[in-house]
Structure formats: structure tokens, C-alpha cells
Amino acid sequence: MSDDTLTAAPATPTTTATPRCASCPHADRLAELTRSNDDLTQLNETLQRTQEQLVQSEKLASIGQLAAGVAHEINNPVGYVFSNFSSLERYLGDLFRMLALYESAEAQLAGSPHAARIAALRAEIELDYLKEDVPTLMAESREGIARVRKIVQDLKDFSHVDARKEWEWADLHKGLDSTLNIVNNEIKYKAEIVREYGTLPEVQCLASELNQVFMNLLVNAAHAIHKPRGTIHVRTGTAGENVWVEIEDDGSGISPDNLSRIFDPFFTTKPVGKGTGLGLSLSYGIVKKHHGRIDVDSEPGRGTRFRVTLPVHRDLPEQT
Ligand SMILES: Nc1ncnc2c1ncn2[C@@H]1O[C@H](COP(=O)(O)OP(=O)(O)OP(=O)(O)O)[C@@H](O)[C@H]1O
Ligand SMILES: [Mg+2]
Incomplete structure (x- = not known):
């Protein structure tokens, strides 16, 4: 390819090809203009990126404030539900132990009117199913509360409301x-x-x-x-x-x-x-x-x- 061929393909999409023509008196001026055009295109891209970053940080700041508010409101109730839950699990364990003891003493009531009433109530409340289901429900609820707690903690970290920061x-x-x-x-x-x-x-x-x-x-x-x-x-x-x-x-x-x-x-x-x-x-x-x-x-x-x-x-x- 001879030197005075017009080069067409730009090196990158943002770079415009510089038409070169040895015989053209405005070649230098044209090259200069093309360079400044490239510079301006790049500057424009940088500006756009900066603007996108600004929008991004603005968006994060306002969502951060919202998150801080929500986290603050939810944190307290979740805290006491979580701690009550541990006591509730312990109490239920105690009640089940007590129930087992009553059940072992039931044989001694055979033939009495109490025995019939106990049997009727046992059937009505489906005691055996209930004894199986209670621990499952408790475990699922514990996991649910733990997840809510994790989300609240994430929200608090995200919005930096837990200010224990040391450089x-x-x-x-x-x-x-x-x-x-x-x-x-x-x-x-x-x-x-x-x-x-x-x-x-x-x-x-x-x-x-x-x-x-x-x-x-x-x-x-x-x-x-x-x-x-x-x-x-x-x-x-x-x-x-x-x-x-x-x-x-x-x-x-x-x-x-x-x-x-x-x-x-x-x-x-x-x-x-x-x-x-x-x-x-x-x-x-x-x-x-x-x-x-x-x-x-x-x-x-x-x-x-x-x-x-x-x-x-x-x-x-x-x-x-
Ligand atoms: N190394 C990676 N490879 C592929 N995809 C990724 C990678 N890192 C992040 N992502 C994508 O970015 C998304 C957002 O990530 P981010 O860490 O913010 O949230 P997450 O991992 O989905 O949830 P969490 O809040 O638990 O971190 C992910 O869901 C995933 O689609
Ligand atoms: Mg992640």
C-alpha cells in the first residue's frame, strides 16, 4: 500500500482515521483537528463514566438512608423475638418432659372417669402429631428469625449505622x-x-x-x-x-x-x-x-x- 493511500479503517471505534494526502495543503491542520476530535470523544466518555458513578453513589446514599431507617425499626422487635424464642424452646422442652411423666402415670388412672376424658382430649388435639410437629415448627421458625436477623445486620452494615469504626x-x-x-x-x-x-x-x-x-x-x-x-x-x-x-x-x-x-x-x-x-x-x-x-x-x-x-x-x- 503506497503512502498516500487514504486509510479507512479506524483502529478503535473511538478513533477516527486520519486522511493523509501529501499533496493536500491542509493535511497538518486536518490531522490536528482529528486528534482534538479524538481527545474530545475520550473526554466525553470519561465525563459520562463519572456521571454514571455519581448517579450510582447518589442512589446508594439514598437507599442507604432508607435501609438504615428500616434496619433500626426492625432490629428491636427481631432482637426480643429471637431471645424470647430461646426461652420458649427451653420451656417447651420442660413441658414435654412433664407430659411424658404424666403419660407414664396414666396407667394408674385406668377405669376412672379421668382416664376417659384424657383419652378423648388426646384424640381431639391429636397429641402424637402435635408432639412431632412442634419441634419442626420451632426449628423452621428459628431459621426464619435467624435469616431476618442476618438481613437486618446486612442492612445495618450496608448503611454503616453500627459505627464501631477504628482506623x-x-x-x-x-x-x-x-x-x-x-x-x-x-x-x-x-x-x-x-x-x-x-x-x-x-x-x-x-x-x-x-x-x-x-x-x-x-x-x-x-x-x-x-x-x-x-x-x-x-x-x-x-x-x-x-x-x-x-x-x-x-x-x-x-x-x-x-x-x-x-x-x-x-x-x-x-x-x-x-x-x-x-x-x-x-x-x-x-x-x-x-x-x-x-x-x-x-x-x-x-x-x-x-x-x-x-x-x-x-x-x-x-x-x-
Ligand atoms: N464472582 C462472580 N461470578 C459471577 N457472578 C457474580 C460474581 N460476583 C457477583 N456476581 C453476580 O453479582 C450478583 C450480586 O452480587 P452480591 O454479592 O451483591 O449479591 P449476592 O451474592 O447475590 O447476595 P449476598 O447479599 O448474599 O452477597 C450476584 O447475584 C451474581 O449474579
Ligand atoms: Mg454476594
Whole structure:
């Protein structure tokens, strides 16, 4: 191809081809204009992304306020139902023991009018069925209340109303290792964990909140693995004044449609009871509070990589 051929195909969709013509007196001017047009297109894209991020954080802030209110209202009643429930279970156990003793003494009442009344009532209330069903109902209710409690706790964490926060210098590898221990049960049958730790300085952070972020990412990675056994890579490293933590799985990946929604509160693709859809929005809020960022790279069918980047120094006071 000779030099003065008009090049047509742009390198990327955002880059316009520069028509070059040696004999054209305006070639330089045209090239300059094309460059500034490219710059403007890029700037426009950056602006759009920034605007989307702003909308995202606004949305999270208002939902956070709503969540804080709901969590506050529900927390108290759930608290006393939960603690009453334990007493109720104990009392029921005592009543069943008492009933068993009465039943063993029943033989001595044979032939008396009491015996007939007891037998009639036993049939009417279906005592045998009732004795079987009560423990099942109690167990199901306990699980239900425990789930409500977990959701309320998630909502409180999400909206940061439980303000027991201490900024400290922490070793993120320690946090990652302890989190991996906690979630080990959830992961060990599904995936092998491969740790590829770099050398990290201590980071000024809210260590327990960062652990929550790691936990969410690790559990999500495990949930995404549907083949008999997958691999989750946990990598760390530094980049200038920042440190980064990467969690990569070889699971289902995320479809492009879903990718733009995964940080939305309550967005979940998991069945009822398995996910509330708060994990990533909560993580987003925590990382943002550290003036860091979360990047995600995913390919359906291949897997997903989340990267959390955090500044080593807490440069500004906490944003509320
Ligand atoms: N590593 C991953 N691989 C595939 N999909 C993912 C991954 N991480 C997140 N997702 C998708 O993003 C959705 C939202 O994740 P998020 O952690 O916010 O909520 P969740 O895991 O569904 O529920 P929970 O509140 O219990 O964390 C998930 O339901 C899933 O569809
Ligand atoms: Mg999750």
C-alpha cells in the first residue's frame, strides 16, 4: 500500500482515521483537528463514566438512608423475638418432659372417669402429631428469625449505622488469611484457593470492614463455580501509592447485561434465601470510604476477576 493511500479503517471505534494526502495543503491542520476530535470523544466518555458513578453513589446514599431507617425499626422487635424464642424452646422442652411423666402415670388412672376424658382430649388435639410437629415448627421458625436477623445486620452494615469504626494500620494478608479461614467451609468443596501474595506495606484502613469486602468477593467466587472443582486465585500487589487485592474465579462469569447492575443494592441472580444482593453494594461503599476502587473483569463461561485498589494512607477524613 503506497503512502498516500487514504486509510479507512479506524483502529478503535473511538478513533477516527486520519486522511493523509501529501499533496493536500491542509493535511497538518486536518490531522490536528482529528486528534482534538479524538481527545474530545475520550473526554466525553470519561465525563459520562463519572456521571454514571455519581448517579450510582447518589442512589446508594439514598437507599442507604432508607435501609438504615428500616434496619433500626426492625432490629428491636427481631432482637426480643429471637431471645424470647430461646426461652420458649427451653420451656417447651420442660413441658414435654412433664407430659411424658404424666403419660407414664396414666396407667394408674385406668377405669376412672379421668382416664376417659384424657383419652378423648388426646384424640381431639391429636397429641402424637402435635408432639412431632412442634419441634419442626420451632426449628423452621428459628431459621426464619435467624435469616431476618442476618438481613437486618446486612442492612445495618450496608448503611454503616453500627459505627464501631477504628482506623488502624493493618496487614491485609492477615485479614485475607483470617477471612479465608472463616469462609473455608463455604469454599473447600467447590474450589482450590491459590494464594499469590506480593509484598504489601501495612495499610491505614478499617480492617474489619475490608474483611467483609474480601468475604463477599470470596463467597461470590465460590457461588459462581458450578463445575465439580474450580480455582480461586487470591493475588496482592502494589502500584505506586496503592495496594491491590485481586480475587479471580474460573466460574460462570457475568453477562454484559448484568455487569452494569452487580453493584446495585438487592441485585442478585441467586435463589431466594441464598443471596440478598447486598454483598457488592456493601463492598462498594466500604471501598469508596477508603477512597479506593473496585474493578471487575468478567467473561461469561470463563470466570471473573475483581480487583480492589486502596491507597496506603488514609489521606482524608472519613466521608459520611
Ligand atoms: N464472582 C462472580 N461470578 C459471577 N457472578 C457474580 C460474581 N460476583 C457477583 N456476581 C453476580 O453479582 C450478583 C450480586 O452480587 P452480591 O454479592 O451483591 O449479591 P449476592 O451474592 O447475590 O447476595 P449476598 O447479599 O448474599 O452477597 C450476584 O447475584 C451474581 O449474579
Ligand atoms: Mg454476594
